Each structure stands twice: as structure tokens, then as C-alpha cells.
Amino acid sequence: MTISLVLVIVMAVLFACGVYAMLERSLTRVLIGFLLLGNAANLLLLVVMGVPGVAPFYDGGETDAADMSDALPQALTLTAIVITFGISAFLLALIYRSWQLGQADTVIDDADDVALRTRAADEPEDAMDEESRSDDEDVTTDFVGDVASPIRVLHQGDLSQLVDDAPVDRVAVRRTDDDEDSRETPDGDRP
Amino acid sequence: MSALVPLLVGIPLIGAAINLIFGRRKKTQIVVSVAALTAVLVLGAILLVEVDTHGPLAVAIAAWEIPFGIVLYVDVLAALLVVVTSIVLLAVLLFSIGQGAADNDEDTPVSIFYPAYLILGAGIFNAFIAGDLFNLYVGFEILLVASYVLITLGGTESRIRTGVVYIVVSLVSSILFLAAIAMVYGALGTVNMVQISERMALLPQDTQTILHLMLLLAFAIKAAVFPLSFWLPDSYPTAPAPVTAVFAGLLTKVGVYAIIRTETQLFVDNDLNFLLMMVALSTMIVGILGAVAQAELKRILSFTLVSHIGYMIFGLAINTPLAVGATIYYIVHHIIVQTTLFLAVGLIERRAGSTSILKVKGLMRAAPLLAVLYFIPAINLGGLPPFSGFIGKYALFDAAAQVGTPVMMVLIVGGIVTSILTLYALMRAWNLSFWRENDDSTETMERIAYLGNAPAAAISTERRTIPKIMTLATVGMVIVTVSLTVFAGPLLEMCLRAGVTITDGVSLVQLQEQAGQQ
Numbered sequence: 001m002t003i004s005l006v007l008v009i010v011m012a013v014l015f016a017c018g019v020y021a022m023l024e025r026s027l028t029r030v031l032i033g034f035l036l037l038g039n040a041a042n043l044l045l046l047v048v049m050g051v052p053g054v055a056p057f058y059d060g061g062e063t064d065a066a067d068m069s070d071a072l073p074q075a076l077t078l079t080a081i082v083i084t085f086g087i088s089a090f091l092l093a094l095i096y097r098s099w100q101l102g103q104a105d106t107v108i109d110d111a112d113d114v115a116l117r118t119r120a121a122d123e124p125e126d127a128m129d130e131e132s133r134s135d136d137e138d139v140t141t142d143f144v145g146d147v148a149s150p151i152r153v154l155h156q157g158d159l160s161q162l163v164d165d166a167p168v169d170r171v172a173v174r175r176t177d178d179d180e181d182s183r184e185t186p187d188g189d190r191p
Numbered sequence: 192m193s194a195l196v197p198l199l200v201g202i203p204l205i206g207a208a209i210n211l212i213f214g215r216r217k218k219t220q221i222v223v224s225v226a227a228l229t230a231v232l233v234l235g236a237i238l239l240v241e242v243d244t245h246g247p248l249a250v251a252i253a254a255w256e257i258p259f260g261i262v263l264y265v266d267v268l269a270a271l272l273v274v275v276t277s278i279v280l281l282a283v284l285l286f287s288i289g290q291g292a293a294d295n296d297e298d299t300p301v302s303i304f305y306p307a308y309l310i311l312g313a314g315i316f317n318a319f320i321a322g323d324l325f326n327l328y329v330g331f332e333i334l335l336v337a338s339y340v341l342i343t344l345g346g347t348e349s350r351i352r353t354g355v356v357y358i359v360v361s362l363v364s365s366i367l368f369l370a371a372i373a374m375v376y377g378a379l380g381t382v383n384m385v386q387i388s389e390r391m392a393l394l395p396q397d398t399q400t401i402l403h404l405m406l407l408l409a410f411a412i413k414a415a416v417f418p419l420s421f422w423l424p425d426s427y428p429t430a431p432a433p434v435t436a437v438f439a440g441l442l443t444k445v446g447v448y449a450i451i452r453t454e455t456q457l458f459v460d461n462d463l464n465f466l467l468m469m470v471a472l473s474t475m476i477v478g479i480l481g482a483v484a485q486a487e488l489k490r491i492l493s494f495t496l497v498s499h500i501g502y503m504i505f506g507l508a509i510n511t512p513l514a515v516g517a518t519i520y521y522i523v524h525h526i527i528v529q530t531t532l533f534l535a536v537g538l539i540e541r542r543a544g545s546t547s548i549l550k551v552k553g554l555m556r557a558a559p560l561l562a563v564l565y566f567i568p569a570i571n572l573g574g575l576p577p578f579s580g581f582i583g584k585y586a587l588f589d590a591a592a593q594v595g596t597p598v599m600m601v602l603i604v605g606g607i608v609t610s611i612l613t614l615y616a617l618m619r620a621w622n623l624s625f626w627r628e629n630d631d632s633t634e635t636m637e638r639i640a641y642l643g644n645a646p647a648a649a650i651s652t653e654r655r656t657i658p659k660i661m662t663l664a665t666v667g668m669v670i671v672t673v674s675l676t677v678f679a680g681p682l683l684e685m686c687l688r689a690g691v692t693i694t695d696g697v698s699l700v701q702l703q704e705q706a707g708q709q
Contacts (some may be wrong), residue, residue, distance in 0.1 A: 030359055037366045047373075087332075087339075090339055091358070094354070101346075
């Protein structure tokens, strides 16, 4: 059984890029990652189809079965494409809503988890916590260069400390002169 | 009789379509939704009696020859779960009707809740009766997409935040599942579950292990098995109470159901039981330790949910017909009890305006009926005799003891510890919320100081009355939980029969006979 090596390579690259993009906190990149992953999975379905041949209906059904393409993976791929399409539409709506509410489309940490972390750091009598805290005091991040808490949570307010050259899907800089803010916001019609 | 099988999926979908047409007429929507779910309940009951007496039913959609087209397959396990699911969906629907009427629908836009709810049901039923892997995938997607809508219902900030976590995690598991299906097709040339199990033995063990792990990984994310359970306690508590109740009761169990099929039907020769046992043990222990550290009732329950998934994985890891039967009984018990507890907590939230056990107090005097409605499912989940939680755990431990290896003994001890800690977490909530007097001083607070600065969910201090229909729905569910105990004998026997049926397996020829194609 010979199959196109190009398809396999493209599939692998798509999987890799998709996983990479999905690891981002930005929802738009998650969406792009999901699209890439979905396409990679569809390509995988096409690869397992085996040697491509003619359509089963070609030549009035007189083709030898060995020359036909396997039709089932194509049906599966079509179904998967439709599902991916619907979910992408929903994700877009979700991203827009997230932007409307918070002017950001990032995934934010759970409030209870953050509280649990700070609670653990606030209890000095616990030997285990003390150990982890003393470790943490030596830790610095590449981006900020200051002392980091157990896990540095980046919120929108921290943007001035965050050095990121990549184009961000948020309001990039909080302006002090408010006049031009309406141009930045996509939903200016909001009350 | 087999003509009834596709209706299990068709009726809720048609109901959802009618609901969308009558988007602005709430009463029509309610009537249609209740009617659709009642019809499915009746159908499920008929099918359950039929398959229990005459053996499994297979239906070839559009009369395609069996390994080629879509096959629906109903055995005792599937029919039983369909019945339980429709009972739960119906009770929670009544509960949500009461809540919507009382809240004047400020949080839940009417036009979309009922259709999404019915589509969720259709997806769950489709997953239960799917006879091929790809149809199982489609069933998963239907229920997931509906659940995305339900978990972000109303689009408030907290729901979007938690919904995003849930959605992204679910997307990853869906892609994994799809890739696993492609690999299975590449290796075996079929997606029909019966044919897969027949051809699987031809593959080398390494290939089998890879396919096995990929499928398990996809299902384990959905079933919230440790270490893939991190998303669940974050995302469930913020949804509306009825939505959380349905998700907690049903969605993880669909994942467990898929794991049952994987373990007992698809990979008969490929043995990952030791891995499953370790995963089950850590799910039980880590989950329940999470519950002990929480101060918010919905989060406590979410963590107990994760921990009790461990029992089901434990039962599957034992992998004897007896253990599979016990697992099925445990799933039925857990679906109903967990949903009931979430409904009771929904009532507490209404009555007291909060679900933080540090803030709510004096409920015993203020709402004695509510106390009963919380207490019965709570000790049931904790596994006190004579309730079904005890019976289910006893059946599991019995099946494990019959295997009798040292690992089994470790798991039994782990299961007992988990059961006691569940009881501890739920009873602490009981002591604080119900028995604490309203004018209680800080004495209790000092004893639970480690919970002291735990954050509570958004508090609305306003005390609202509880509509009768919400209480009635919860009372009905509590009665169902008690009847699980009363009718434990016949039910457990049926579950054990189901366990024997699915471990015996079917051949392709038998499947064709059941569909009337030979």
C-alpha cells in the first residue's frame, strides 16, 4: 500500500502547529489551533483511506472494486468537517462575547485556585510550604526579571510588565487619553 | 420492536426543533420538552423489558448491510442507562421550570435553554445506543455542543470564563477521539464495534496498546479521571443549578460508558488493567482530598464526583463479569444520587442565598424538609448501609475480593478510605450549614480555620421562596434514590446479567441475526 508522503508530512506539521497554538492563553489562537488540529485529524482520515482510486460510481459501476477509493473515510471526513465548522462558529461567538465583557480574550485562572495558592503561601508554619517558598524566591522569569510568586498569573493589568512582540488579540495599550479608545474597541455601540 | 430504537434519538431532536420554532412561547416549550422526555422514558422502559427478556436489539439504519452502515445496538446496559438518563433529565427539567418561573428568567434566556437541553439528551441517548465508534463520536459531539451552550448560558462573565476551560478541554478530547478512530480504521478497516473486537486479535500487541491508550485518553478526559480531571471542579460550579446537576450526573458517565465498551468489547486481549487500577486509586484519593479542602458546597460535590468516578474505573480494572455488573449498578446509583445532591444544593442556594458552608447556618430550624432532602442522598453517597451507595461499593469490593490479589486489597482499602472521607466532607457541610445555630460564635470557625479564607461563590443575600415544583422534583429524585435501595435485589441482578452479556460479547453474525438480516 503506497500513500502520499506529502499528506503524511502536512498532517504531522498541522498537528504540531495546532498543539502549539492551542497551548496559548489567547482564545483566538486556541481557535486557530483547533482549526489546524481538526484539519490534521481530517487528513489523518484521508491517509488511512489507503491508495486513492476512482469514485465508486465511475463508469456505471463497472469498475473493479480494487480500483475504487475507499468511500467510508471520505464520509467520516465530511461529518468531521461539518462538526468542526459548527464548533468554530460557536467559538467565534464565545470569543466575541469574552471580548465584549472583559476587553480580553484570554483564559483567566480560576479564582478559587488562585486563592488556594495564596492561602498555601500565607501559612508559614507549614514546613512544606516554607520550603517551596524559599525556592520560589530565587526564581525569576525571563520576561519581568523580578521575584515571582509561585505561579505568575498575567492579567490585563500586568500588561505593562509583559514584553511580547507578537501581535496580541487584546487592547494593546491602555491609553491615558481616552479620546481614541472608541476606535480601539470593536463594539462601540455598547451602552 | 426495533423500529422504536431510532426514536430514542429522534424524539428529543424533533422536540428541540419544535422548541426552536416556538422560541418565544415558553409554555409551549415546556409542554413539548416534558412530553418528549416522557416519551423517551416510556420507550426506554419498553426497550429495557424487551432486551432483558429477548436479548439485545440491533438496528441497521437505512437497511445497509451490517458492517457497512450505521448500526444502533441496544443491550441491557444501554437500555438501563437510557431509562436512568431520561428519569434524571425529566426531574431536572421540572426543577429548572420551577427555577425559571421564580427567577423570571433573568439568568436563563428561555428561547435557547429547552432546545439545548433536549439536544443534550439526544446526544447522550445516541452515545448509549451507538453500535460503531464513529456514531459514538457523533453522539459525543451532539451532547458536547449542547453542553457548551448550556454551560455558558446567559453569557455572564464568570460563566464565559469557566465555560472556556470546559470547552477547550472538551475540544482536545474530541480531536484525540477522532484521531483514534482514524487510527483504528487504518489498522482494522472498520469502525463497527463488533467487527473491531473480532479483528483486534489479529493485530500485534504493541499496536493494540497504542490504539487502546489513545481511546482511553480521549474517554478519560470526558469521564474526568485523574490526572485528567482538573477541568471539572473549575467549570461545573458556576453554571445554573439544573445544568450543573445534569452535567454532574450524566456527562462524565457517558465517558465511563465509553470506557466500559472499550474495556469489555474492543480490547479483550489487550491488558491495561494495572494502569487502570492505579488511575482508579489516585482518582479516588486525590478527588476526595480535594473535596475535604473546599468550603463551597458545589465545589465539594464536584470533587466527590471526580473521586467516585474512581470506583467505576476500579470496577472495570477488575475486569470480571461480576465486577462489570457491579460497576453498572454503581453508575446507575451515582447518576441518580449525584444529581439529587446537586438539586438539593440548588435548593439550599435558593433558600440561603449562598452555598458556602461558612456562611450558611441554622438551616435545620429554618428548612427541615431541605435538611432531609440533603441528608438522605449525602449519607447514600458516603456509602452508609442500607443505602445503594453501600450496596454498590459492597458489590465492587466483593468482586475485587474474589480476585484476591494484593493490589485488589490495596484498592479496597483505598475505596473504604474514600468512602469515609466522602462522608466526612458531606457531614462537615451538614454540621456547619444545618446544625450550626444562627447566633453561633467563632468557636466553630477556629476548628475549621484551614477553610477560613477560602473564597465563596458570588453571594446574593436575598432570600427567595422556593417554588413548589422545585421541591417536588427534588423530593421525587430522593424517592428514586431510596427506591434504588428498596429494589436493589432485582436491579443488581439485572446489572449482573448486563455485565455477563457484554463480557460475553457478540459476533458479527449474531449482530446480523439480531438486526434480522439473515
